[in-house]
Amino acid sequence: MKKTQRTTIKRVPKRANYDIQTMYDIIDEALVCSVGFNDEHGVHVIPTAHWRIDNYLYIHGASKSRMIHRVLTQSACINITLIDGLVLARAAFHHSMNYRSLNIYGQGIEVAAEEKDRVLRVFVDKITPQRAGQIRMMNEKELKATTVVGFCIDEAVAKIRTGPPVDDKEDYELSVWAGVIPMSLQSGEPIVDTTKL
Amino acid sequence: MKKTQRTTIKRVPKRANYDIQTMYDIIDEALVCSVGFNDEHGVHVIPTAHWRIDNYLYIHGASKSRMIHRVLTQSACINITLIDGLVLARAAFHHSMNYRSLNIYGQGIEVAAEEKDRVLRVFVDKITPQRAGQIRMMNEKELKATTVVGFCIDEAVAKIRTGPPVDDKEDYELSVWAGVIPMSLQSGEPIVDTTKL
Structure with a gap:
């Protein structure tokens, strides 16, 4: 993927990764993302579940939600972070974490009413394979109360650390x-849940 | 804690929690937070490790880091999310997650040079108890390259879901x-790490 000003990593740039399959793998493994957006009071970061179809990341929310409204009308930043390990070095300065972090930038696009059921089924099946065929999917009222937002994955950057600690020579x-x-x-x-009503 | 406009939960307000000990427990259990801030290209969300002393949450970074610079000069939003469970309901609409999410709002305060070593020792010991006494702590050059930023926990809100799925009566x-x-x-x-240099 091509770098933009927003996706150019300045701190430890060797950890930057622009490979689209690497990005898809991070999205598919993670359960939640952190959505950054602004409102009249400034910046907010809200966690929400996400899923992916092809080159789009999807989130959903109440149709009246502030976050949903904002990401449909302004450019947002979505971060996904997977923690892979604590890196314990011999010097405090070289302690780190192994992680896979992904930032996606862009304005959301509302999924059309007639597409919502199909897109939400993919979400249900991500959490538990084949579950969409077993549960009651959304009725008309529930679909109306739910807005599904897609983000094209065309401005994004992953940052990844792997491997052992790297200490200064004299500290080994x-x-x-x-x-x-x-x-x-x-x-x-x-x-x-054994509840019976 | 007193609510502000930024910390008033509108979606499912019964999940809001303003108890300070609840907030401390979320901060202390989590390894990383998501820092939301703006620069000239818009909003960014960056994950980073954090720790707590009394009523302050701390992060650190390279002294030249964009994120560090921004959170010291403007109000930021820090989110911490702990995923506690997948909530599988009988209806798609009532699927959820059990989670503990915390948002802290405010501008960062730089920790003074002579306080940095003490504050960073708490960070090391959070990750691995008593480790600060075993490793080489930062030398003068490393301390100079590292900025430590504290956020007073005085404008914050937790949002928490616990318990079983709650379905519509007819779906049970x-x-x-x-x-x-x-x-x-x-x-x-x-x-x-068995590396010997």
Whole structure:
């Protein structure tokens, strides 16, 4: 992907990555993104679930939501961050994290009413494969109350760190544990809802 | 904590929480926050590690970093999100996540040179208890290259969802699994760095 002024990484530029498949993999693995936008009180960052179809990232929200209104009328910034590990070096200065971070810039486009059901099914199936065919999908009233917004992934940049700590030469002799503690978002034992009304 | 215009939750206001200890617990558990700020190209959201001392949240960065410069000269928004579970309802519309999200608003304050070492030791010890006493802490040159920024936690709001799915009455008869899949960030087996220089 071509760099723009907004997607040029200045701090540790060797970690920048413009490969579209790398970006898709980050989007597909992550459950939530952070949406940055401005309103009359300044900047806000709001987490929300997201999904992807082809070259679009989608979010959804209440049709009356401030965030939804704002991202449809101004350029927003969406960040997705996956934490892959704690990087423990021998010197404080070289401590770091292994991570995959993605920024997407652009104004949202509202998904047309007749497309909403199809696009939302992809969302449901991302969270739990084949679930859209098992549950009650949205009725007309619910669809009307829900706005789905797509962002074309055409101005974006990933920033990625991998691997062990990198210390200054003289610090390798220090007798302190150094290495990486891998981190990942894991699921626990499902808790069934036995409510009967 | 007193509400302001920026910290008044409009969507599902019953999930809003202004209890300071609840906020501290979210900050202390999370490893990274998302910093929202504006520059001449518009809004950006950048993830970074954070820590807390008393009523201040701290971040750090290269002294020449754009983000550090911006948050010291304008009001920023910092979001922290912990994903606690996938909420699988019987109807698509009632699917949700259990989460703890915190927004802090305000302009950053630069930590004075003579305070930096003390404040950074708290950061190191947050990631790995007692590690600050074992590693080489920052030398004068490294401290000079690092800016530490504090945000007073005096304009903030948490938004929290817990518990099982809540479906419409008529949907409880649908024969589909419903419940919560707990999620949490977990550490894996440490990978020692055996590099010898």
